[in-house]
């Protein structure tokens with residue numbers, strides 16, 4: 001073992017425990033590197049219904065040829081059902097459809113392509129989709145490709161299309177979500193996923209999708225057959241897939257609208273054709289709402305299933321639950337109504353204006369029919385909720401007209417829920433552990449475990465804050481108000497909807513302007529604070545993110561600019577799914593993402609990296625050897641890997657997308673590395689979600705940030721459960737407890753009864769002691785006592801991210817992002833823990849309720865309610 005004292009100054013960031021583990025890891029055999037570069041270690045392959053029979057004896061064919069042919073013959077119709085094709089092809093709908101289309105368009109003949117390689121390409125792509133994703137799986141790729149095929153048939157488009165453009169459009173469509181992990185970019189950023197770091201939080205998924213697509217082209221051998229066209233083909237695929245970033249929706253919509261208004265699109269022009277193909281792919285990507293109801297409905301359920309699954313992961317990780325992913329406070333109908341209205345309708349209206357064909361009319365009709373069905377379902381749900389509330393509500397409490405109005409639109413997600421704010425905002429002061437909220441703010445924009453100390457804009461219930469956003473979007477004005485434009489007010493009537501949409505549009509374009517300009521601004525010190533995420537709160541060269549002691553040293557040298565050993569070319573890779581529990585996280589963070597050929601680590605889709613060119617030089621040597629099955633993207637075996645990573649943007653290629661200023665910027669910035677961002681980070685903070693046992697007590701207590709569990713080295717027995725605040729020393733509470741989520745680390749053994757009992761035994765002096773100390777995180781904060789009607793509001797009002805509120809008894813169900821407000825102290829030598837309940841005296845139950853923040857368990861709320 002290497003003692004810390006012997007470590008050179010440059011490496012002193014490792015703790016003693018790190019060195020023990022590093023030493024142990026150094027002696028472990030390294031797994032074999034396959035050059036795979038994926039969002040997961042393992043991916044369960046789809047299980048075909050007849051696999052057990054045909055695997056061994058090939059006695060059964062999974063493909064029902066007659067039916068397949070029948071469906072393929074009709075694949076130009078909008079009523080196409082990808083699920084049916086998936087069934088009759090025995091789970092191979094993607095390669096079956098794509099090979100058929102390559103034949104149909106004459107691409108095999110035109111480019112003299114080997115059909116076996118073509119089949120291999122699409123098989124690889126199919127394999128690259130996660131069959132475990134409810135929505136982002138290969139059937140979605142089939143569906144989008146078929147929609148793209150329909151659009152390519154449109155008179156306005158097809159007459160000018162070139163074979164290369166058709167091929168790029170089909171490959172772009174089928175690979176546009178390749179290796180999608182089933183969670184959105186926000187989640188990847190929040191958990192500091194290796195992809196988010198690699199792409200500097202910009203179009204993280206889309207960058208990964210297009211690179212994976214190029215990897216498949218190489219691995220299938222098709223790229224070699226297409227040598228004369230490769231640069232152009234890859235450039236187009238890249239540009240098409242990057243356009244599917246939902247964050248760029250407004251950017252494209254505004255541009256498209258303007259083109260149509262000014263009648264400036266000339267499809268004889270290559271640039272214009274490419275722009276229309278980008279729009280076509282965007283439309284195809286969100287085409288499911290415009291399909292016949294039975295198909296559309298199925299997709300809706302699937303996409304919400306995936307959202308809710310993400311919500312559960314967020315809950316498990318003690319992250320704020322994304323509004324549309326929170327099954328406890330939203331519904332499929334609400335999500336669909338919002339998505340249809342705010343995302344699909346604006347884009348499809350323009351698409352219809354452009355195409356002006358029978359297909360576009362048909363799609364608009366179906367969209368309208370489907371939207372009405374979801375809205376009817378949403379209204380029925382709301383009526384039921386109202387009914388439940390009325391029957392449960394106190395008799396004297398009338399629901400005012402205003403309440404009714406706000407209820408009607410209360411929980412429908414708006415555009416802000418689907419099209420997230422610019423990533424630049426996420427980089428700002430993102431802290432969860434903030435100070436004392438006011439009653440007004442709690443009533444206005446509070447949701448879940450987001451801090452409630454938000455500044456309120458002058459217009460009541462105006463949205464400018466949503467969950468997971470930085471707390472200060474804009475520099476406050478001298479009056480302390482945010483300068484962010486009001487986006488949406490809730491006190492609207494149906495006649496206000498048009499105006500509202502205008503406002504939403506304005507917000508959207510603001511978003512994209514902000515987004516695209518973010519990179520141009522010099523980074524303030526605030527900008528440099530990395531977004532809240534599990535790994536960001538880990539000590540940088542933590543053992544958890546190392547693959548070997550050699551790699552650790554190398555990564556350390558990359559991160560900290562030291563010269564320990566030869567330059568390192570490997571970044572570490574973590575498992576995205578399932579998200580590890582905070583305390584077992586270290587176990588999951590072992591696989592590596594290979595950056596061996598990553599001469600530079602470019603990213604596309606967004607500007608914003610201020611990284612320097614030099615950093616890539618540090619990433620250039622041996623690769624930790626791991627076996628990660630799946631598609632090769634950045635493999636050293638890839639003959640053109642360096643070109644792949646630094647796409648050849650020749651002047652001619654550049655012209656392809658020259659009308660897209662943002663992508664040009666991206667090309668210019670491709671040589672920027674992500675590493676300096678890590679190196680710049682503020683080293684004075686510990687990271688969250690680290691294995692608590694690996695943190696020194698003093699560090700963990702003083703540097704604790706945000707929502708991760710905290711660890712204490714204090715050794716207490718499970719028998720010494722402290723009764724409420726009575727045994728909770730002020731120093732424990734104030735210095736130990738920080739962050740906005742519960743601090744459960746060890747097992748929780750105490751049931752609700754115990755807690756209730758404990759509540760009743762808390763003494764006022766202890767409570768006062770507790771409140772005397774600076775508060776951070778989600779423990780109740782000091783608020784003025786509430787009047788009874790305010791209390792009623794707090795108890796029953798549901799406040800959404802949108803700032804919309806309604807009184808919903810339902811919301812009294814669990815709303816926290818974590819478990820009970822307990823502090824468990826893991827022992828170093830045994831498993832036992834003790835818990836400290838941060839409780840209050842019974843007579844202060846009003847205050848308790850008023851102080852409710854997201855992480856407080858609902859049981860405690862209920863207790864408080866019952867003693868009112």
Ligand SMILES: Nc1ncnc2c1ncn2[C@@H]1O[C@@H]2COP(=O)(O)O[C@H]2[C@H]1O
Nearest residue numbers: 177246285286288289299300303336339
């Ligand atoms: N029916 C739907 N309801 C809600 N969101 C959807 C629906 N269809 C598509 N989306 C979202 O729109 C996104 C478009 O890009 P993705 O396919 O990456 O991910 C998609 C989903 O997040």
Ligand SMILES: [Zn+2]
Nearest residue numbers: 140176177285
């Ligand atoms: Zn998609």
